[in-house]
Amino acid sequence: MKLTDERRKQLRITVDYTNMTEKYLGGKGISEKTLHSHSKLAKAAHAYVHANRGKDELSMGWTELPYNQSEVVADILETAKLIRRKFDAFVVLGIGGSALGPAMSFNALCHLHYNDLPKSKRKGPKFYVEDNVDPVRMKELLDVIDVTRTCFNVISKSGATSETMAQYLIISDLLVKAGVNIRENVIFTTDARKGNLVKISRSLGGVKSYVLPDGVGGRFSELSPVGLLPAAVLGIDIKALLKGAAFMDKLCKSSDLRKNPALLTATLQYISMNNGKNISVMMPYSDNLRCVADWYAQLWAESLGKNVTLDGRPCNVGQTPVKALGTTDQHSQMQLYTEGPYDKVITLLAVGSYKEKTPIPHAYRNIPDVAFLGGHTMEELIQAENKATAYALTKAGRPNYTIFLPEINEFTLGQLLFLFEMQTAYTGAMLNINTFNQPGVEAGKKATFALLGKEGYDLQRHDIEQCAGDPDYIV
Amino acid sequence: MKLTDERRKQLRITVDYTNMTEKYLGGKGISEKTLHSHSKLAKAAHAYVHANRGKDELSMGWTELPYNQSEVVADILETAKLIRRKFDAFVVLGIGGSALGPAMSFNALCHLHYNDLPKSKRKGPKFYVEDNVDPVRMKELLDVIDVTRTCFNVISKSGATSETMAQYLIISDLLVKAGVNIRENVIFTTDARKGNLVKISRSLGGVKSYVLPDGVGGRFSELSPVGLLPAAVLGIDIKALLKGAAFMDKLCKSSDLRKNPALLTATLQYISMNNGKNISVMMPYSDNLRCVADWYAQLWAESLGKNVTLDGRPCNVGQTPVKALGTTDQHSQMQLYTEGPYDKVITLLAVGSYKEKTPIPHAYRNIPDVAFLGGHTMEELIQAENKATAYALTKAGRPNYTIFLPEINEFTLGQLLFLFEMQTAYTGAMLNINTFNQPGVEAGKKATFALLGKEGYDLQRHDIEQCAGDPDYIV
Numbered sequence: 001m002k003l004t005d006e007r008r009k010q011l012r013i014t015v016d017y018t019n020m021t022e023k024y025l026g027g028k029g030i031s032e033k034t035l036h037s038h039s040k041l042a043k044a045a046h047a048y049v050h051a052n053r054g055k056d057e058l059s060m061g062w063t064e065l066p067y068n069q070s071e072v073v074a075d076i077l078e079t080a081k082l083i084r085r086k087f088d089a090f091v092v093l094g095i096g097g098s099a100l101g102p103a104m105s106f107n108a109l110c111h112l113h114y115n116d117l118p119k120s121k122r123k124g125p126k127f128y129v130e131d132n133v134d135p136v137r138m139k140e141l142l143d144v145i146d147v148t149r150t151c152f153n154v155i156s157k158s159g160a161t162s163e164t165m166a167q168y169l170i171i172s173d174l175l176v177k178a179g180v181n182i183r184e185n186v187i188f189t190t191d192a193r194k195g196n197l198v199k200i201s202r203s204l205g206g207v208k209s210y211v212l213p214d215g216v217g218g219r220f221s222e223l224s225p226v227g228l229l230p231a232a233v234l235g236i237d238i239k240a241l242l243k244g245a246a247f248m249d250k251l252c253k254s255s256d257l258r259k260n261p262a263l264l265t266a267t268l269q270y271i272s273m274n275n276g277k278n279i280s281v282m283m284p285y286s287d288n289l290r291c292v293a294d295w296y297a298q299l300w301a302e303s304l305g306k307n308v309t310l311d312g313r314p315c316n317v318g319q320t321p322v323k324a325l326g327t328t329d330q331h332s333q334m335q336l337y338t339e340g341p342y343d344k345v346i347t348l349l350a351v352g353s354y355k356e357k358t359p360i361p362h363a364y365r366n367i368p369d370v371a372f373l374g375g376h377t378m379e380e381l382i383q384a385e386n387k388a389t390a391y392a393l394t395k396a397g398r399p400n401y402t403i404f405l406p407e408i409n410e411f412t413l414g415q416l417l418f419l420f421e422m423q424t425a426y427t428g429a430m431l432n433i434n435t436f437n438q439p440g441v442e443a444g445k446k447a448t449f450a451l452l453g454k455e456g457y458d459l460q461r462h463d464i465e466q467c468a469g470d471p472d473y474i475v
Numbered sequence: 476m477k478l479t480d481e482r483r484k485q486l487r488i489t490v491d492y493t494n495m496t497e498k499y500l501g502g503k504g505i506s507e508k509t510l511h512s513h514s515k516l517a518k519a520a521h522a523y524v525h526a527n528r529g530k531d532e533l534s535m536g537w538t539e540l541p542y543n544q545s546e547v548v549a550d551i552l553e554t555a556k557l558i559r560r561k562f563d564a565f566v567v568l569g570i571g572g573s574a575l576g577p578a579m580s581f582n583a584l585c586h587l588h589y590n591d592l593p594k595s596k597r598k599g600p601k602f603y604v605e606d607n608v609d610p611v612r613m614k615e616l617l618d619v620i621d622v623t624r625t626c627f628n629v630i631s632k633s634g635a636t637s638e639t640m641a642q643y644l645i646i647s648d649l650l651v652k653a654g655v656n657i658r659e660n661v662i663f664t665t666d667a668r669k670g671n672l673v674k675i676s677r678s679l680g681g682v683k684s685y686v687l688p689d690g691v692g693g694r695f696s697e698l699s700p701v702g703l704l705p706a707a708v709l710g711i712d713i714k715a716l717l718k719g720a721a722f723m724d725k726l727c728k729s730s731d732l733r734k735n736p737a738l739l740t741a742t743l744q745y746i747s748m749n750n751g752k753n754i755s756v757m758m759p760y761s762d763n764l765r766c767v768a769d770w771y772a773q774l775w776a777e778s779l780g781k782n783v784t785l786d787g788r789p790c791n792v793g794q795t796p797v798k799a800l801g802t803t804d805q806h807s808q809m810q811l812y813t814e815g816p817y818d819k820v821i822t823l824l825a826v827g828s829y830k831e832k833t834p835i836p837h838a839y840r841n842i843p844d845v846a847f848l849g850g851h852t853m854e855e856l857i858q859a860e861n862k863a864t865a866y867a868l869t870k871a872g873r874p875n876y877t878i879f880l881p882e883i884n885e886f887t888l889g890q891l892l893f894l895f896e897m898q899t900a901y902t903g904a905m906l907n908i909n910t911f912n913q914p915g916v917e918a919g920k921k922a923t924f925a926l927l928g929k930e931g932y933d934l935q936r937h938d939i940e941q942c943a944g945d946p947d948y949i950v
Binding site for chain 1: 838870938940950
């Protein structure tokens, strides 16, 4: 992707918060005074993130990913080339951040029916992200791939993720039974030195492995080898993705919330949260951005959903992300958004120029409800509906803002991801919480261990079995 | 599907609300007293729905779909057989309820990689549900189908749905250009007498059409020809689906909320809503039930998101549906669910017996974190995680209940859909709103018309364009 300065300028993402303001939204909007009164907090959040960026011990190593990966990127590009040549399918075995990032870039930048295309029209092998342990899904994946002709990218920092390791056990067993040396068909993305995948790699005589760097949590890992290897295999320009992130990072240098788009959206969300908006809807007007909403849902929920502040005071903060899709969900969720409780802030993702226009032909001139569509393009239709939604929400007093992508490509997607990551970091700082941990996930993990009879977890089992299935409460 | 009385009993869906109760959830739970105090309201809601069932003028015709379709079902089965013989692909052109229902039954009851299977292993043609007007998606669909070998099911009650009609204009133009008589490759599902698709059918000399009956709104249409034709084409046993719905209807005869599962869940949701739980999470532990959460999201949001009561008083009611997937979203949303605000009620969908078990082989005995998985099945793993999630939520004081499906098949899916439909009708009655309209969708439609220059909508255009893009508020 050729990126002149002029082209970068054209491709700059912008945030339009017109419909968040008192001026346009009336009493339901945010006043200049309120926004101004938050500028100090915003500056402090900016300073906190700036001062701690790159610190692995705070899990803030992700801020440097746009800059410190030239060697690994070169290696990934080489490996990707080999994979494209050698394999018919590429399967990501991972869950959470290890899956949502790869699925997002696939959805955003590849053909929407990629796996349906004939081989000659694809840039790479068929592509699957397996992020569950549904026994049916695993079996049915095996119905459509030939494991001997498939590359499996096993992604887990610790190698102790039950879901991923269960998948790996099944796949490695099948490879051995098919007479394939496991090493030939798997790539690990894991810790540099410790963890179970490192041990397994050693026991197999060294598996090709990429490092999930310290300081990069799962939900902040898309721009690390976690996301970059799968993207490169698909022919996505990963250098342009990183350049987009770096470009956004530059826009985030300012501590003025009217100049730094991520600081602006963080402040808007923070004010909204304090104003009783406990729901954050993300509604892209593009099928290619559908999985951005999934990826953001993890980033936002897991980062901000916390029960204790940094100074140890109990709290129960966080905003629930809701995924929607324009125009589709106009026919599903809009009724609630315009008439239901005033509990939401809505982020619309708009696209300036879609890569296809798709003209709508003239016909049925005697049927006005149909005929008026003729002569327009689908691009015009979806853009009109996007604007119409912003208008209808605003008329109904519902705060909404639009993130505008001039086009969808590697450079704009890189910007968008980094914007959301910075927005999350800023908002977490405003809430005075640890944005980068996830202690609430442990209880469920331990309970699973107990139920499956893992050593050392016996005691909990009785407690868990007590906690469901009381016949008095089954109808 | 053979359904003896014994088999029906085995396949009965149950609701386990242990973890909603004060006894198990402590102070965050619902007390016996509270539940009891709602029994009168529940009885009134039950009486309202019972008295009005089948009334088309109240849009309650959907309650009779399990009983009044033997003729159309026979016709659909014949047509489906022809379609399977004649076409390589079947495409639903529809949006909202016209798409979510077909997509749900496809996801629930077909192979999870259905379109990837070779033709010999599929029961029907390739299957696509096109519920958006993204110009890229439309173009990329056309990359993978041959329109001359594809059957298009155009679904719209009025034939005035812009998205669907734009798709139809593109497709019919392509068919004509390819020398195909449009009538040969399209089927309409629409009003019996009026609307644009009826006019178009006439102008084409009569297109094979199914009736979307009066009294059946889009979001309640899955058990009408809207859902039945696509399902039948896929080889789904639609008679068993309807029998499942009838079976649940029978369970809903009781006005006692401890006997009627839908009245129970309606009451639990209603109490939760009044208790500040403005979010309803649906978390199936099955990839096959993923789209049930999408379908439910429309049903729940559009039915209950209302700003006026039946007696004309202003309100802003409704609960925001959130879709999650177990185990996947344990690694994305659980942190928020267990530590964030106390603003949710969580519905888990559990499965008794998955159609595959998928054993996990023994290996790496020296790595305990991995080895303990060996010898279990993936079924055991996902079921343990399901229970562990219910336990972790309960320990964190988060109300949750489980809808238990003994298996996933036509009979249980039919039960589940009807349960949700009845639950929605009961809850709407408790809220004293019109559950079956969607006036809030109109503003956006009109704004779209204005932006696309449809006659009669000129005045609004200026207003809409004022309402976004103020350069003072773009960063």
